Amino acid sequence: MKPMEILENVYWVGVIDWDERDFHGFEIVRGATYNAYLIIDKKITLVDTVKHKFFPEMIERIKQVIDPSQIDYIISNHVEMDHSGSLVGMKKIAKDATIVCTQKGKYGLCKYFDCGDWEFRVVRTGDEIKIGKRTLMFLEMRMLHWPDNMATYVKEDKLLLSNDAFGQHIASVERFDEEIGVDEAIKWAKIYYANILMPFGNLIKKKLKEIGDLGLQFNMIAPSHGVIWRNPEKIIESYAKWANFENENKVVIVYDTMWKSTAKIAKAIADGAATKAKVRMFHVRRDALSEIMTEILDAKAIAIGSPTMHNTVFPPVAGFLAYMKGLKPKNKIGLAFGSYGWSGGATKEINRVFEELRFEVMEPLEVMYKPTREELEMAYDVGVELGKRASKT
């Protein structure tokens, strides 16, 4: 694929990773892109790089626009290796290029790479570099999602090079939101948000306010993954909604089972809940955790079911609970359920996680061995109650 001129003299020189399906444990069912951008001005500037293995592809793309040894600035918006993995290679070619990053960015880059002879320019929010006709302004994005993150704003174009913020994991030949469909792009951005940014909702709200206070306006947002937003207002609106945990009248049921008793209870709860709310049901080992968390992001009620194994939760459910706990969903109602043989223990563990997450916790539903008809009717009624509570605003 050729470099793509996204604005006059601003080129996409990233790569498309059609094959990756596991991004540090996050299932990416349609691959990914690593977006790097080249700005041709008096000072030639490369914004971010790509994963190490794609360096030759990126350099070929850059060569179709300019001689890469002429690059003056390499902006490193984020230390993580999917963006910094080609820095060493770039510095070997663009020997005099200055690396521009935050203080924490410099620290992180020098932990990952031998940066002994690299020249750095450390920037903070509001700092500017004039590269010719264009002015680059920097915006620290601390903990969105690492301490070093920043974004680069091209003032004259009102272009935000946002790095991971507003990104989506989807490999596509299309480079713009309208080309894959704005709703489709939002769908992929939601999966990304739910699995990477969900814990940082409060910081996102503050950042959106700060952007407003600085009076920054965007004609285009170009993230480091996925398609470029020509409709920035849509994705900003979505981020504001997700950061606020605005919930739908939806019940998400997540379970696992050894001998199907917990599955029977899950289905009875689903039938009951469906009379009052939208229901989504997932099996922990069969469904992608990234999809489950995306549905949880805006669900009012979450029911988690597990059989008891060795006095505690079934290990696959424990893995899911650890993943969910780290992502810190908020403003939810929680119901624990499951089957046990003698001592029980699984629902207690699930409730412990609900309490840590400050969910509104319902009385757990526990059944010894296989549920009887009466117990399934009880599970149905609990489902109705859960659905009712999920549909209350």
Ligand SMILES: Cc1cc2nc3c(=O)[nH]c(=O)nc-3n(C[C@H](O)[C@H](O)[C@H](O)COP(=O)(O)O)c2cc1C
């Ligand atoms: C390896 C194993 C360990 C178990 N450990 C416990 C236990 O410590 N306490 C308990 O109450 N039940 C225990 N059980 C019984 C199960 O919880 C019980 O069979 C339950 O009905 C299984 O639910 P399921 O059909 O949804 O898998 C154990 C079962 C297995 C297979």
